[in-house]
Amino acid sequence: MSIWMSPAQADKCFNLGGKLRTRQLHCGHIPNMFSKFDVENLRADPGPAARAEIAQRLGSEIDSQLLNGEELRKAQDIICVLAKDIEVEVRRALATSLRRSTRLPRSVAISLANDVDAVSLPILASSLVLTNDDLLEIARRGSPAAQTAIAGRENVGEAVSEALVVHGDETTVATLMRNPTSRVNEKTFNLVLDRFGQSEPVKRSMAHRPTLPIVIAERLVTMVSDELLHYLVAHHNIPRALAKQLATSSREAAVLRISEGRSEETMQSLAEQVAARGRLTPTLLLRALGNGEMPFFEAAFARLASIPVENARTLIHAAGTRSFASLYKASDLPENLLPAFRAMLDVTLATDLQPGPRDKDDFRDKVIARLKTIAAGSPAGEMEFLLERIHEVIG
Numbered sequence: 001m002s003i004w005m006s007p008a009q010a011d012k013c014f015n016l017g018g019k020l021r022t023r024q025l026h027c028g029h030i031p032n033m034f035s036k037f038d039v040e041n042l043r044a045d046p047g048p049a050a051r052a053e054i055a056q057r058l059g060s061e062i063d064s065q066l067l068n069g070e071e072l073r074k075a076q077d078i079i080c081v082l083a084k085d086i087e088v089e090v091r092r093a094l095a096t097s098l099r100r101s102t103r104l105p106r107s108v109a110i111s112l113a114n115d116v117d118a119v120s121l122p123i124l125a126s127s128l129v130l131t132n133d134d135l136l137e138i139a140r141r142g143s144p145a146a147q148t149a150i151a152g153r154e155n156v157g158e159a160v161s162e163a164l165v166v167h168g169d170e171t172t173v174a175t176l177m178r179n180p181t182s183r184v185n186e187k188t189f190n191l192v193l194d195r196f197g198q199s200e201p202v203k204r205s206m207a208h209r210p211t212l213p214i215v216i217a218e219r220l221v222t223m224v225s226d227e228l229l230h231y232l233v234a235h236h237n238i239p240r241a242l243a244k245q246l247a248t249s250s251r252e253a254a255v256l257r258i259s260e261g262r263s264e265e266t267m268q269s270l271a272e273q274v275a276a277r278g279r280l281t282p283t284l285l286l287r288a289l290g291n292g293e294m295p296f297f298e299a300a301f302a303r304l305a306s307i308p309v310e311n312a313r314t315l316i317h318a319a320g321t322r323s324f325a326s327l328y329k330a331s332d333l334p335e336n337l338l339p340a341f342r343a344m345l346d347v348t349l350a351t352d353l354q355p356g357p358r359d360k361d362d363f364r365d366k367v368i369a370r371l372k373t374i375a376a377g378s379p380a381g382e383m384e385f386l387l388e389r390i391h392e393v394i395g
Contacts, residue, residue: 048085048087048090049089051082051085051087051090052087052089052090052092052093052094053093054078054082055082055090055091055093055097056093056096056097058075058078058079058082058094058097058098059094059096059097059098059099059101061075062075062076062079062098062103062104072103076103076105076108079094079098079104079105079108080107080108082094083108083111083112084111088116088118088119091112091115091119092118092119092122094112095112095115095119095121095122095123096122098112098123098127099122099126099127100126100127100128101127101129102129104127104129105129106130106131109123109127109129109130109134110130110134113127113130113134113138113146114138117143117145117146120142120146120149121145124138124142124146124149124150124153125152125153126153132157132160135150135153135157135160136159136160136163138150139160139163139164139167139168140163140166140167141167144168144169144171144172147164147167147168147169147172148168148171148172148175150164151164151168151172151173151175151176151179151182152175152176152179153179153182154181155181155182155183156176156179156181156182156183157183158183158184158185158188161176161184161185162185162187162188162191164176165188165192165195166191170196170199170201170202171201173192173195173199173202174196174199174202174204174205175205177192177202177205177206177209178205178208180209180210186213186215186216189206189212189213189216190216190219192206193206193216193219193220193223197223200225203220203223203224204224204228206220207220207224207228207231207232207235208231211236212236214236217232217236217237220232264295264309267295267296267298267299267309268299268302268303268309270296270299271296271299271300271302271303272303274300275300275303275304280300280303280304282334282337282341282389283389283392283393285297285300285301285333285341286337286344286389286390286393287393288300289341289344290344290360290363290393290394292348294316294348297316298312298313301315301316301327301328301331304330304331304332305330305331306330312327315327316345317349324341324342324345325338325342328341336385336386337386337389339371339374339386340371340386340389340390342370342374343367343368343370343373343374343375343390344367344370344390346370346374347363347366347367347370351363351366360394363394364390364391364394367390367394368387368390371383371387371390
């Protein structure tokens with residue numbers, strides 16, 4: 001039914017809290033958008049609920065192909081008025097009903113997108129009227145809820161993704177990673193791991209993306225649980241042997257970071273815990289020497305040989321090679337790795353034992369030189385194996 005609303009009636013229809021708008025709105029003929037019954041109800045009750053109902057009806061009618069140019073313009077005029085309504089309920093109804101409309105004026109979309117969360121979230125999550133520049137601005141300065149709404153949109157662009165990772169919180173970034181249509185470049189993936197490498201929701205969401213750059217997948221391998229490790233190997237074309245090596249290297253480095261500066265009692269507890277998990281490995285012990293973590297090295301050998309730490313310390317620091325060789329044998333470690341342990345221990349005892357950064361190149365060169373002396377005459381294949389282990393734990 002076509003209806004005519006005079007300017008005065010239009011003002012009353014959009015009465016905001018009992019105060020008439022000064023602006024007069026010529027609504028004209030808008031077929032089927034408002035029935036006579038709707039208008040009469042609005043006249044009788046111009047409150048927020050009635051205005052919200054008008055907003056909802058606009059959303060279902062605005063994209064109708066039955067509206068001609070003039071009718072569409074006038075319908076959009078009504079939308080502009082409702083978008084400035086003082087009642088959140090009305091603006092929320094408008095945003096919800098128009099969230100997927102392609103005929104929503106961009107100025108109104110921007111206004112609603114910058115409104116309170118209750119109003120902005122439907123528009124931010126779904127509106128195709130907003131441009132990448134509009135989204136980029138809100139991604140940089142919007143509320144966490146607004147950023148998360150953008151992160152869940154279809155086809156989030158690379159620039160917007162980067163802004164969300166830089167400025168967003170854990171929930172926002174996990175949502176972005178979980179969104180299979182979001183476009184994320186390698187630089188941004190690295191930023192994700194830099195900021196949220198300790199976040200299980202973020203890492204899980206990243207691991208389950210359809211594709212990942214191989215360098216990111218390999219980095220992620222070193223940060224995830226065994227469960228996610230298996231998923232990465234299965235879904236991102238990472239060789240199982242490489243994945244295992246990367247994961248082991250990362251975990252061993254983490255153990256050594258934990259051990260820095262700890263008491264002897266704590267070192268024993270840590271060695272016990274690592275051994276209980278089957279991870280008190282030769283490479284971990286060699287890494288401990290390479291990092292100057294002698295207290296952990298001593299506690300680990302004490303645990304493996306089932307002797308007091310004091311006894312292990314004595315055997316490790318005793319002059320000559322027989323004492324350590326006997327401790328090594330009691331620890332049930334691979335016999336073919338003894339020359340590597342002896343070479344690294346000899347160089348370590350001859351240098352500063354303080355933990356922390358050291359000149360790795362110089363240390364490695366000295367260890368290799370010592371190894372070649374100790375293992376002189378060994379078959380070429382055995383020497384190559386030992387050198388690989390040295391490079392693996394020192395770098």
